[in-house]
Amino acid sequence: MKKVGVISCSGESEPEGTIARNAVRLVMEKYRPGATVSLCLPLYLAGDEGERDFARRFPVIAVDGCGKACAKWATEKYSGKVQDCVDIGELLKEWGVSERLSRSHPGRLENEVTERVAREIIKKMDEITG
Ligand code: SF4
Known part of the structure; x- marks a missing residue:
């Protein structure tokens, strides 16, 4: 099975960062177990070197909470171009989600957004793996 690395930003202070991490976990544990390798940004x-080497040898999708794109930036600085990326801030705009999301008390909206982000990641993974 073709492996795809997924690296999430670690935006502790932003709800979108929490959503990024939770969406990656969903992909890894529920939707594409065995095909997803989660890389730890910190x-x-x-x-x-293990994490950086993996990102040199396998396709990587960066999942970032906002346009500062920390996960994408770090991967490209130390390993090379990412195969694809997800910007959750942009997706929220696209989806018309303007409510303030909660980082500490995720509810129905946060869970829905997390699921939708997970599906975006899966779509990109499937494009890569064919
Ligand atoms: S991409 Fe945005 S939310 Fe994520 S760690 Fe960087 S600044 Fe924070």
Whole structure:
């Protein structure tokens, strides 16, 4: 099975960062187990060669909470171009979600958005793996 790396931003202070991490977990545990390798952004930034080497050898999708694109930026700085990326802030605009999302008390809206982001990631993974 073709492996795809998914690296989520670690936006602790932003609800979109939490959504990014939770969506990646959904993909890894529920939708594409076995095909998804989750890369740890803090470990990656700390210089872990295993994470960086994986991103050099396998396609990677960066999932970022906002346009600052920390996960994408870090991957491209240390390993090379990402195969694709997800910007949750842009998706929310596209989907017309303007309510303030909660980071600490996720409810129905946050869960729905997380599911939708997971589906976006899956779509991109399926394009990569064919
Ligand atoms: S991409 Fe945005 S939300 Fe994610 S860590 Fe960077 S600044 Fe924070």
